Amino acid sequence: xxxLIKVTMNIHSIECKWQSEMAFAAQVNGHSIMLDAEEEFGxxxxxPRPKPLVLVAxxxxxxxxxxxxxxxxxxxxxxxxxxxxxxxxxxHPKTYxxxxxxxxxxxxxxxxxxxxxxxxxxxxxxxVSAMLRKAAELTYSIEISN
Amino acid sequence: xxxLIKVTMNIHSIECKWQSEMAFAAQVNGHSIMLDAEEEFGxxxxxPRPKPLVLVAxxxxxxxxxxxxxxxxxxxxxxxxxxxxxxxxxxHPKTYxxxxxxxxxxxxxxxxxxxxxxxxxxxxxxxVSAMLRKAAELTYSIEISN
Numbered sequence: 001x002x003x004l005i006k007v008t009m010n011i012h013s014i015e016c017k018w019q020s021e022m023a024f025a026a027q028v029n030g031h032s033i034m035l036d037a038e039e040e041f042g043x044x045x046x047x048p049r050p051k052p053l054v055l056v057a058x059x060x061x062x063x064x065x066x067x068x069x070x071x072x073x074x075x076x077x078x079x080x081x082x083x084x085x086x087x088x089x090x091x092h093p094k095t096y097x098x099x100x101x102x103x104x105x106x107x108x109x110x111x112x113x114x115x116x117x118x119x120x121x122x123x124x125x126x127x128v129s130a131m132l133r134k135a136a137e138l139t140y141s142i143e144i145s146n
Numbered sequence: 147x148x149x150l151i152k153v154t155m156n157i158h159s160i161e162c163k164w165q166s167e168m169a170f171a172a173q174v175n176g177h178s179i180m181l182d183a184e185e186e187f188g189x190x191x192x193x194p195r196p197k198p199l200v201l202v203a204x205x206x207x208x209x210x211x212x213x214x215x216x217x218x219x220x221x222x223x224x225x226x227x228x229x230x231x232x233x234x235x236x237x238h239p240k241t242y243x244x245x246x247x248x249x250x251x252x253x254x255x256x257x258x259x260x261x262x263x264x265x266x267x268x269x270x271x272x273x274v275s276a277m278l279r280k281a282a283e284l285t286y287s288i289e290i291s292n
Contacts, residue, residue, distance in 0.1 A: 010234045012198040012242070016205035018226040024209055026202045029194040033179060035206040042214065048175040050206030051273055052158040053199055056172040059162035060181040060196030063170055068188065080164040088156045093276035096158070127197055130239035131281035 023047070054132070055084040055099070061128035062101065065121035066114075073113055079106040086136070099132060101140040109144050118142055169193070200278070201230040201245070207274035208247065211267035216260070224253040232282070245278060247286040255290050264288055 016026040022037035023046050035050050037043025048056075059082040070077055081104045086096035103118055122129055122140065132138055162172040168183035169192050181196050183189025194202075205228040216223055227250045232242035249264055268275055268286060278284055 010236070012201060012232045012234065013229065014198050014201045014205060015227055015229045016202060016209050018209065018213060018223070022210055022213065024206055024228075026206060028198050028202050029184075029191065031194045033194070033202060035202075035210075037210055038175075041210075042217075045175065048177045048179070050203045050210065052160050052174050053203035053206065054274055054277070055158060055160045056162060056174050056179060056181075057196045057199035057203065059160060060170055060172060060199065063162050063164065064168055064181075064183055064187075064196065067164060067168065071188075077164070081161055082170075083159065083161045086158045088158065089273070090156070092271050092273075094273040095277045096273075125238050127235075127238075127240040127242075128200055131200070131241045131278065134281040135277035 051094075051096075052086070054096070055086050058099070058101065058126075058128045058132055059084045062103075062118075062121045062126040065125045066103065066117045069117035069120055070109075070114070073117070075107070075109055075113060077105060077107045077109065080104070096132070096136045098137045098139070101129075101138070103140065103142045105142070105144045106146065107144075108146060111142070111144060114142060114144060197240075197242075198232070200242070200274075201232050204245070204247070204272075204274045204278055205230045208249075208264075208267045208272040211271045212249065212260075212263045215263040215266055216255075219259055219263070221255055221259060222253055223251060223255065226251050242278070242282045244283045244285070247275075247284070249286065249288045251288070251290045252292070253290070254292060257288070257290060260290060261288060 014028045022043035024035045026033045034047030036046040063082040083102040087098040160174045162170045168189035170181045172179045180193030182192040209228040229248040233244040
């Protein structure tokens with residue numbers, strides 16, 4: 001039983017069901033997300049395009065690492081936003097060639113501690129960063145304002 | 147101006163703003179997606195975890211390719227679902243080591259034509275597949291029922 005439970009816990013499963021035209025409804029962790037193409041490609045923008053969702057996954061994955069680490073450091077974060085820009089290849093398959101993550105903080109936060117948290121995520125914990133780094137040039141910057 | 151427009155079109159930008167605890171709100175293509183951790187990691191499951199969103203992006207990206215190609219072939223697809231299973235590494239960073247895509251169709255569909263559409267997506271068009279193939283072993287299977 002122990003072995004079976006372990007295997008089950010290590011597999012993530014999602015599904016994506018066609019609705020009509022270019023619209024799809026995805027099921028993930030019990031939540032539904034609509035995906036759609038833009039008008040130019042036969043869609044109606046009923047939801048986001050799939051490819052930038054990769055950037056959302058990246059932002060969310062590293063952001064959760066960082067906020068958890070800063071919280072353990074007892075730092076008082078007033079606001080925290082992660083922005084991601086992905087530069088697309090010109091030819092098919094249109095992969096992201098360069099990805100830049102901007103970590104933006106508000107609060108009385110020592111730069112070294114914030115940088116340490118970001119580095120721990122980027123170099124150790126963030127699985128999405130580790131995967132995308134194999135496909136794209138991944139860079140980041142940190143901005144702190146009071 | 148032409149150069150500027152070209153550069154702008156080739157960059158995808160998203161952002162992900164901290165809400166509270168482990169909850170983040172992402173903005174992508176004008177849509178908002180809530181992300182959250184599970185209770186075990188200090189979240190409340192207000193939205194999906196970030197990592198399986200990578201699998202949603204993969205499913206959506208290849209599914210849109212395939213439905214667009216089948217539509218051009220004038221095939222009558224009754225239903226179409228893409229399921230994705232990702233097997234996680236045991237150690238940090240917990241990347242997907244193996245990813246399997248199952249394409250499930252209902253309809254009177256010739257296997258060869260469906261397979262051709264899937265291959266075009268997997269080998270030529272799907273940018274998310276191309277990126278993840280650099281990080282994980284990516285396999286797929288096709289199921290057709292009437």
